[in-house]
Amino acid sequence: MEPEAMPRPAALIDRQGLQALIDALADEGYRVLGPMRRDDAIVYDDLAGIDELPAGWTERQEAGRYRLERRDDAALFGYAVGPHSWKRFLHPPVETLWTAHRDEHGLTFRAPEPAEERFAFLGVRACELHAIAIQDRVFLDGPYVDAGYAARRREAFIVAVNCGEAGGTCFCVSMQTGPRAEAGFDLALTELLDAERHDFLVEVGSAAGAALLERLPHRPAGEADREAAATVVARTASRMGRRLETDGLKALLQDNPEHPRWDDVAERCLTCGNCTMACPTCFCTTVEDHSDLSGTSAERVRQWDSCFTLDFSYLHAGSVRQTPRGRYRQWMTHKLASWIDQFGTSGCVGCGRCITWCPVGIDITEEAAAIRATAPDWRDD
Amino acid sequence: MSEPSRPRLAVWKFASCDGCQLSLLDCEDELLSVAEAIDIAYFPEASSAMGEGPYELSLVEGSITTAHDAERIREVRARSRHLVTIGACATAGGIQALRNFADVDDFVAAVYASPEYIATLATSTPISAHVPVDFELRGCPINKLQLLEVLSAFLAGRRPAIAAHSVCIECKRRGNVCVMVQGTPCLGPVTHAGCGALCPAYRRGCYGCYGPMETPQTAALAREWQSLGVAPREIRHAFRSFNAAAEAFREESEAHDDQAP
Numbered sequence: 001m002e003p004e005a006m007p008r009p010a011a012l013i014d015r016q017g018l019q020a021l022i023d024a025l026a027d028e029g030y031r032v033l034g035p036m037r038r039d040d041a042i043v044y045d046d047l048a049g050i051d052e053l054p055a056g057w058t059e060r061q062e063a064g065r066y067r068l069e070r071r072d073d074a075a076l077f078g079y080a081v082g083p084h085s086w087k088r089f090l091h092p093p094v095e096t097l098w099t100a101h102r103d104e105h106g107l108t109f110r111a112p113e114p115a116e117e118r119f120a121f122l123g124v125r126a127c128e129l130h131a132i133a134i135q136d137r138v139f140l141d142g143p144y145v146d147a148g149y150a151a152r153r154r155e156a157f158i159v160a161v162n163c164g165e166a167g168g169t170c171f172c173v174s175m176q177t178g179p180r181a182e183a184g185f186d187l188a189l190t191e192l193l194d195a196e197r198h199d200f201l202v203e204v205g206s207a208a209g210a211a212l213l214e215r216l217p218h219r220p221a222g223e224a225d226r227e228a229a230a231t232v233v234a235r236t237a238s239r240m241g242r243r244l245e246t247d248g249l250k251a252l253l254q255d256n257p258e259h260p261r262w263d264d265v266a267e268r269c270l271t272c273g274n275c276t277m278a279c280p281t282c283f284c285t286t287v288e289d290h291s292d293l294s295g296t297s298a299e300r301v302r303q304w305d306s307c308f309t310l311d312f313s314y315l316h317a318g319s320v321r322q323t324p325r326g327r328y329r330q331w332m333t334h335k336l337a338s339w340i341d342q343f344g345t346s347g348c349v350g351c352g353r354c355i356t357w358c359p360v361g362i363d364i365t366e367e368a369a370a371i372r373a374t375a376p377d378w379r380d381d
Numbered sequence: 382m383s384e385p386s387r388p389r390l391a392v393w394k395f396a397s398c399d400g401c402q403l404s405l406l407d408c409e410d411e412l413l414s415v416a417e418a419i420d421i422a423y424f425p426e427a428s429s430a431m432g433e434g435p436y437e438l439s440l441v442e443g444s445i446t447t448a449h450d451a452e453r454i455r456e457v458r459a460r461s462r463h464l465v466t467i468g469a470c471a472t473a474g475g476i477q478a479l480r481n482f483a484d485v486d487d488f489v490a491a492v493y494a495s496p497e498y499i500a501t502l503a504t505s506t507p508i509s510a511h512v513p514v515d516f517e518l519r520g521c522p523i524n525k526l527q528l529l530e531v532l533s534a535f536l537a538g539r540r541p542a543i544a545a546h547s548v549c550i551e552c553k554r555r556g557n558v559c560v561m562v563q564g565t566p567c568l569g570p571v572t573h574a575g576c577g578a579l580c581p582a583y584r585r586g587c588y589g590c591y592g593p594m595e596t597p598q599t600a601a602l603a604r605e606w607q608s609l610g611v612a613p614r615e616i617r618h619a620f621r622s623f624n625a626a627a628e629a630f631r632e633e634s635e636a637h638d639d640q641a642p
Contacts, residue, residue, distance in 0.1 A: 066563055270602055273546060277549070294414060309546040356562065
């Protein structure tokens with residue numbers, strides 16, 4: 001992945017071209033999903049056209065706070081990331097794993113019908129591409145492949161958008177996951193908006209992306225367009241709302257399980273699980289078995305779970321992590337440290353959702369900094 | 382093999398509004414399946430036929446507010462192999478447990494023309510304060526799907542799949558946007574799941590109908606409510622509703638008790 005060494009083919013489309021992109025994807029049988037304004041937030045849902053995009057809106061994000069605000073332009077992607085992530089489509093919150101039926105012939109197990117849906121995601125940010133890549137490692141690597149995830153992922157068409165706005169809780173620059181989309185997309189857009197123009201620079205990331213671009217009204221991008229796009233990304237990179245020092249972070253957390261800061265955060269933590277639900281990489285689930293009243297049918301349902309519940313670590317005779325301290329420490333240490341042991345990268349992409357969507361505004365970057373500031377014994381890796 | 386006999390069910394009412402036992406009748410589509418699987422032997426709300434005990438399963442609605450009921454629940458327990466309490470009254474004392482924070486004689490004098498005819502206890506207490514309870518199903522009112530899950534689990538001899546975590550987890554699964562982060566005080570983070578995050582789905586803060594979740598960090602939540610501009614008196618009122626006497630909610634409401642009303 002050396003995008004600078006081998007510049008991708010690039011083109012320009014205008015807003016009509018963007019509408020043509022949505023139409024072409026729908027025409028090819030994709031369920032097109034993208035950002036839209038609903039419930040005073042920018043959420044991801046079924047998108048029919050560019051009129052549904054949150055034109056002229058941005059958001060103000062802080063720890064535990066989110067507000068939509070008007071922009072002074074008509075940017076279609078002039079915000080960072082909202083409460084949703086693409087996780088809810090690729091790794092759905094509730095999924096039936098099997099059903100069973102009992103009759104006079106015995107017991108029959110059935111896998112659910114594979115979904116016919118093919119997703120096209122419009123507006124995937126660089127941090128979200130990294131989050132998808134992280135969930136790919138969880139669900140697709142190794143001997144136990146998640147068949148449902150694999151099917152959804154294989155069929156998905158991804159239109160990335162390079163960020164033109166940094167959110168107040170963003171720190172992708174620290175995590176080296178953005179704000180520029182480097183890989184993992186079919187097409188990547190950069191919104192170019194000023195008094196004279198409202199265009200999108202389109203970079204091609206796959207053969208499928210190249211084929212789709214051919215169906216759209218487009219014109220070649222010049223060097224000035226590329227420079228304008230690079231300026232957008234550079235400006236965003238310089239405006240990160242948060243910063244996380246990752247140097248030696250793994251050892252810092254793994255060497256300090258008794259740091260007093262864990263008690264401090266436990267006083268504030270609600271153990272509600274919102275951070276894990278909002279996180280685009282948290283993948284944990286629980287399975288529930290249900291039987292019906294007549295005893296003839298049963299089903300196993302998988303649902304998003306959280307390491308903040310007692311049931312999550314329940315073993316015979318009780319839960320391993322009884323205290324809020326133990327649970328917060330488990331989540332943060334896994335996310336930023338033991339994830340590296342397990343999957344080879346950090347589990348954090350710097351999207352800031354856990355900070356914004358924590359009802360009491362606990363800030364993972366602030367917690368890490370506090371531990372670093374006063375840790376008695378952390379070593380250089 | 383002979384046809385296995387259906388387990389006998391009884392539904393009992395103590396101090397309550399009947400809403401939770403109506404959830405059973407509200408099952409509609411599933412009601413015939415319930416009646417096929419279970420012999421509904423005693424359910425005065427539904428039928429005047431009142432079968433004698435003993436019962437394999439008793440569903441108990443309501444709290445204990447009179448000496449007579451304190452005696453009656455012991456009889457119910459003695460005649461029931463399994464006893465499941467349903468709803469906030471039976472599991473936490475209900476809204477009528479507001480009397481626990483005041484002098485009940487004052488209420489009686491204010492409400493009744495002839496207070497001398499009223500014999501009542503000073504407190505409203507959950508069923509579990511009087512007899513052993515096999516399972517507590519939360520909610521004001523209970524969720525009928527959760528009631529069916531409890532009945533199905535009972536029939537299959539398995540543990541009911543009823544989560545005790547926060548409302549937030551079901552709220553996020555549902556795809557709701559967090560109202561608290563958008564400035565609306567919400568009890569969801571300290572409230573037991575079960576309703577499916579009903580109020581936040583309609584852009585309202587959670588009212589705490591299902592009582593405290595498994596590890597309710599009420600003090601941390603109350604601090605955040607204060608930073609959203611909620612007065613101590615309002616915080617006290619929020620924790621003092623249908624589950625006012627549930628330990629965690631009672632303690633938190635009392636922590637905001639010394640403020641001017």
